[in-house]
Amino acid sequence: MFQLNIQKNSKTTLFNTTKIWDLLIIGGGPAGLNAALYAQRKGLLVGLITKEIGGQLHNTTSVENYLGFEYIEGASLSQSFHKHVKSLDIPILVDHLVTNLEKNKEEIFELTLDNNKSLKAKTVLFATGASPRKLGIEGEDTFASKGVSYCTTCDAPFFKGKHVIVAGGGNSAAEAVLDLSVWASKITVVHRSQWRADQILLDKLNELDHVTVRLNTNLVSVGGKEKMESVIIFDKMTQENEAIKAEGLFVEIGIIPNTGLLVNKITMNQQKEIIVDESLMTSMPGLFAAGDVTTNRHKQIIIAASDGAKAALSIQTYLRNQTKGEIK
Amino acid sequence: MNQFLDQNAQTQIKDLFQQMDKPITIVLFTKEEPCLTCVETKQLLEEVSALSDKITLVTKDLYEDIEEATKYDITLTPSFVFLDENQNYTGVKFNGIPAGHEINSLIGGILEVSVMKFDFSKETIDQIKKIDKPVNIKVFVTLSCPHCPGAVQNAHRLAMINKNIVGEMIEAQTFGELSQKYNVSGVPKIVINEKYELLGNHPIEAFLAEINKI
Numbered sequence: 400m401f402q403l404n405i406q407k408n409s410k411t412t413l414f415n416t417t418k419i420w421d422l423l424i425i426g427g428g429p430a431g432l433n434a435a436l437y438a439q440r441k442g443l444l445v446g447l448i449t450k451e452i453g454g455q456l457h458n459t460t461s462v463e464n465y466l467g468f469e470y471i472e473g474a475s476l477s478q479s480f481h482k483h484v485k486s487l488d489i490p491i492l493v494d495h496l497v498t499n500l501e502k503n504k505e506e507i508f509e510l511t512l513d514n515n516k517s518l519k520a521k522t523v524l525f526a527t528g529a530s531p532r533k534l535g536i537e538g539e540d541t542f543a544s545k546g547v548s549y550c551t552t553c554d555a556p557f558f559k560g561k562h563v564i565v566a567g568g569g570n571s572a573a574e575a576v577l578d579l580s581v582w583a584s585k586i587t588v589v590h591r592s593q594w595r596a597d598q599i600l601l602d603k604l605n606e607l608d609h610v611t612v613r614l615n616t617n618l619v620s621v622g623g624k625e626k627m628e629s630v631i632i633f634d635k636m637t638q639e640n641e642a643i644k645a646e647g648l649f650v651e652i653g654i655i656p657n658t659g660l661l662v663n664k665i666t667m668n669q670q671k672e673i674i675v676d677e678s679l680m681t682s683m684p685g686l687f688a689a690g691d692v693t694t695n696r697h698k699q700i701i702i703a704a705s706d707g708a709k710a711a712l713s714i715q716t717y718l719r720n721q722t723k724g725e726i727k
Numbered sequence: 728m729n730q731f732l733d734q735n736a737q738t739q740i741k742d743l744f745q746q747m748d749k750p751i752t753i754v755l756f757t758k759e760e761p762c763l764t765c766v767e768t769k770q771l772l773e774e775v776s777a778l779s780d781k782i783t784l785v786t787k788d789l790y791e792d793i794e795e796a797t798k799y800d801i802t803l804t805p806s807f808v809f810l811d812e813n814q815n816y817t818g819v820k821f822n823g824i825p826a827g828h829e830i831n832s833l834i835g836g837i838l839e840v841s842v843m844k845f846d847f848s849k850e851t852i853d854q855i856k857k858i859d860k861p862v863n864i865k866v867f868v869t870l871s872c873p874h875c876p877g878a879v880q881n882a883h884r885l886a887m888i889n890k891n892i893v894g895e896m897i898e899a900q901t902f903g904e905l906s907q908k909y910n911v912s913g914v915p916k917i918v919i920n921e922k923y924e925l926l927g928n929h930p931i932e933a934f935l936a937e938i939n940k941i
Binding site: 400401402403404405450451453457458474494495496513514515516543544545546547548550552553554555556557558625626646647 | 927
């Protein structure tokens, strides 16, 4: 019933007193938290900076594919991660964004925060995750939070007894349908190609009698007056446009990496995902990346968490080699 | 009714309250049935205030204590406000039960009113202090919204720093009609002086930019 995330402040004072950190982690999702855990246990002087603890875990109601948990709420899994990390007294600065990242002449990273505070570190782990991808169609921005939503857990209650559209065909879309099914009177899934979601989710979805699925169909626009009232879809088979009356549109078509801070500084792919080597180091020595922010194809909680562990262990090796004067 | 806060949550909150400095008073307004979540909100606040001797909880009736209600501009129930050590209104208000993710707004708010230290740059704090017109910030939330406490806490911090500002959380499901009036179908939705709107959680600077439009 309660999702308490506030952490005791005793160690955050380290952010005022530490001259140079061994490792600063940017991002408080599964990758960042697990990296913090591993780094602290290895004895590194590590701090974590994040806007919110939990990252995208909070956008999902239930998690059923994290080993060890048959069923757990996204928020609860985030809480258990946080509790584990807190038990090691790792300094975490919540509700802050890093606004700039540079490497100085002494090969030390200098991070600027949104309150103009500056922090220095020998290595940095970029684990900023990703944000929901937008459809990029007419009316989407106009009706954002007026029917168009990117957070099912947040906004589902507003659509009690209403017809809503879910855009997307992956696990997130299927989960959104299941979340919405207890509120909405009718749900129409619109997806440009075929389902990519896990069969186990599709089986559950097939049991619902108020769900209609329109595959091979594109969303063209969102319309309405004060609030969203309808969408126009294009059926690729019949090659015809069709207007559907609906009061909500939940967009679950994937994610875009939060890499704005590093554009033109390190190597990325076309999707602006960070390219890393097998030790999860980026093209800038000492800067590592983990989780959904990287080119790693499978955006999964357990994979992000494992990335975090890998990165922390690689960072320890990197720091050890550096002190030995064996920089690659 | 069973306890809302289990042993684990109590220990956690008690531990956080160790950081409290000045005493604070919570004034809760309820009314006779029918009142959605009045009983639950009272119980939650009783349980929370029992975890620190620096918190005093006072319960009032919206209609019987009309003078007090007017003083804090209370029109909804349940609704509660925080007073500082001198019994002055801090501008921090909650409408509806702060359960789910909103427990963070409640506990965070108590700590900040008691300690009055903010992690903003000096320039930001100076800008907030300069605001010389009345500002009302409504933050509509749902209890399942993880991004909402960030927005609520920023509204509350603005209120704590400047007496001209009131920041209020509004639990959208309890106050459905009000939410409809403000066209809320996504949260957090921030409404400043009935006119300026922000959707989603925003940094304090975005709040300031909207306030400067007034």
